Amino acid sequence: MADPGFEAFLWSLTQQESGGNYSAVGPPTPYGRAYGRYQVLAPNVGPWTAKYYGKRLTPQQFLNNKAAQDAVVRGVLGGYYKKYGARGAAAMWYSGQSNPNKTYGNPPVYKYVNSVMARAGSYSGQSTGGGGYTSGGPVKVALDKDELAEQYGLSSALINSSKELKSLFNQAVSGGWSAAKFQAKLKNSKWWKTQSSSLRKYITTKFTDPATHKQKWAQAQYKVNQLAVAVGLGSQIKSGKSSKLLKSAIYNSLALGWSDERIKDWLGTKATLHDGIMWGEAGEAFDKFHELAYLNGMKYSQDWYKKNAVAVVSGKTTLETEEAKIRAQAAARYGAYKDQILAGQNVMDLAAPYIKSLSTLLELPETDVDLFDKHVAKAMTSKPASGTAAGTQMPLWEFENAVRADPLWRKTNNARESMMSVARQVAKDFGLAY
Known part of the structure; x- marks a missing residue:
């Protein structure tokens, strides 16, 4: 028997589930209630509306939004239909697997699949209808493992960290356990008995006092997001939703009992560049390293600045430690000034006489001359002449002669005046001056 068209199939399934009623609400089940014309289970409403409607809705919002219901079913069921055909899609919607010949269920x-297929043959373009054979309850749609883990008060990372816990969780998924059944099994496991009191309290509160759990989560969300902003990650709440990173940090805080300092250090490891700059405390360290390196004639890669800024905000090092390293490298480069540099003086200040002289000779603003100018760099790194006192480099007169040999100097007013002065002196010496 050929598959019915998708519209006929979809219409038939709506009759099977709700009689075409957008306001239908199914009875309580281990998976929560099912909502709307297509009877979408509560745990699936949030992720499916976010994906197919573009906005995450609550079950009640979903129930009141026909467009969202249609968008979700066309996205999810349409995918099943293309992949498995009509019979396989009906089986997936009802049981979470695509074999239409399975004999379990009530x-x-x-029988559910056959009923949908039989009714599809009577489709004549109508959008609603009534009556017919129904499933007797909401559709048992396969839930995403991450969503289930969250329902059970766990994280995927935590589940995968223990063979016993992972095995128990997989049994819960395949067996369709309720949260209560999973909790009961969990508390009898060896894993549970070896866990911290904070994790046990977190899981218990999530199951037994969801209102308190929600309140604590909201409080932690605000506090941890502030820490994320402080270290330079920017706000991790977009359109009212927490990022995966923020959710992980909140979980670490509430379930694993991490201190604010540890959370901040962990978030600090995630700091990164934003269009070539960094934000927050990471940005402060990033800028400080740039400034100190520049003032001491040192150059590093952008990755070096980022890596060390992240190391500071993640607690692996301090600004003072990294500044000392920059100064040590500068002291090695500008050996004649080693003691002054290590004592805290910047090389730029030590080079001030050369910078001022070059600025005057080449008629440049002093702010345009730095340690990377070839004349200044040579003067600061040249070896002192034999017998020269420590802490001195090239004599200033020698430096100025080197600058005057630069073709740029010949284009300055200084050069022209100097040459005119020499010419007048020569003329005077020959008795030609007047």
């Missing part, structure tokens, strides 16, 4: 999967 009614059995195959």
